[in-house]
Amino acid sequence: MFLYSKYNVVALHFKYDQARSRFAEWAQNEIAVVLNLHKRILFSDEAHFWLNGYVDKQNCRIWSEANPQVYVETPLHPEKLTIWCALWAGGIIGPYFFKTDEGHNVTVNGDRYRAINTNFFIPELNNHDVQQLWFQQDGETCHTARATIDLLKDTFGESLISRFGPVNWPPRSCDLTPLDYFLWGYVKSLVYDDKPQMLDHLEDNIRRVIADIRPRMLEKVIEHWTSRLDYIRDGRGSHLPEIIFKM
Numbered sequence: 001m002f003l004y005s006k007y008n009v010v011a012l013h014f015k016y017d018q019a020r021s022r023f024a025e026w027a028q029n030e031i032a033v034v035l036n037l038h039k040r041i042l043f044s045d046e047a048h049f050w051l052n053g054y055v056d057k058q059n060c061r062i063w064s065e066a067n068p069q070v071y072v073e074t075p076l077h078p079e080k081l082t083i084w085c086a087l088w089a090g091g092i093i094g095p096y097f098f099k100t101d102e103g104h105n106v107t108v109n110g111d112r113y114r115a116i117n118t119n120f121f122i123p124e125l126n127n128h129d130v131q132q133l134w135f136q137q138d139g140e141t142c143h144t145a146r147a148t149i150d151l152l153k154d155t156f157g158e159s160l161i162s163r164f165g166p167v168n169w170p171p172r173s174c175d176l177t178p179l180d181y182f183l184w185g186y187v188k189s190l191v192y193d194d195k196p197q198m199l200d201h202l203e204d205n206i207r208r209v210i211a212d213i214r215p216r217m218l219e220k221v222i223e224h225w226t227s228r229l230d231y232i233r234d235g236r237g238s239h240l241p242e243i244i245f246k247m
Contacts, residue, residue: 017237019170024232026167031226038226039089039219041134041161045179046098046108049188051079051202079199082107083206084116086135087178089222093124095210097203105199110142114151122155132159139163139171175240176228182221186213 031037082105085094096116098106106112125133135156137143144163158166174180191205231240 016170016172019168020173020176020232020237023168023170023173023176024229024237028226028229028233037134039222040132041136041222042086042088042093043136043178044084044086045138045177045184046082046084046140047179047184048107049081049083049191049202049206051196051199081105081199081203081206084108084113085179085183085210086121087183087218087221088133089215089219090128091215091218092183092210092213093121093128095206096120108142110145110148113142114145114148117148117151117155125155134159134161136161136169136177138169138173138177170237172239176225176232178221178225181228183210 027038082098083095084098085092085096087093098108098112098116100106133156135152137152139162142148146164149160149162149164152160152162152165161167161169163169163171170176187206187209190209191202194201194205196202196205228240232238
């Protein structure tokens with residue numbers, strides 16, 4: 001249980017900033033030693049795409065000494081797709097749509113997340129000619145069960161960036177994940193242009209937009225990731241203003 005107070009907010013802020021600073025320092029040190037290491041990190045994430053175009057705010061954080069009392073009205077049972085992608089300088093693996101064997105759309109849980117790694121992601125790596133890949137995931141509970149971490153370690157060994165992994169991924173760091181600061185917003189800005197009325201139509205749009213993303217764009221996104229490390233170290237772990245990213 002977390003009791004809200006400005007002192008708790010400050011304490012959490014400091015704790016997260018320390019973790020972010022440590023990660024930025026580790027990443028910059030590794031990049032200085034291993035040429036183009038940042039281009040060999042597969043960043044992964046899930047996102048919801050609502051049929052009505054509602055934008056998921058789950059990665060938005062408000063840091064304040066006063067309780068902001070923010071409310072967002074949403075439909076009670078909105079129709080949506082839940083998808084997973086992995087992005088790196090060489091391309092995008094996915095999208096993977098979470099569905100039952102009968103084809104019904106579902107959200108992610110631990111069993112489904114392990115299933116995509118076993119049945120989709122890890123086999124898909126064989127199609128990419130890249131040595132010594134790293135893999136990053138955030139600290140969502142479905143990602144960090146012991147069975148999941150063991151499965152990923154079997155594939156990536158010590159080259160795993162995750163909560164409970166060999167390299168710790170800092171909490172509250174969506175501004176360091178290319179899917180959050182680039183991919184999801186970019187895709188959502190395009191897939192609703194023709195106002196899809198069916199989930200199948202929305203799914204087709206998502207596949208098309210992601211397939212059309214060119215390698216040069218991804219190279220810029222990953223190069224920008226290294227600039228974000230500079231901002232975080234200079235700011236002692238503080239979060240980035242989202243106005244600095246330019247394609």
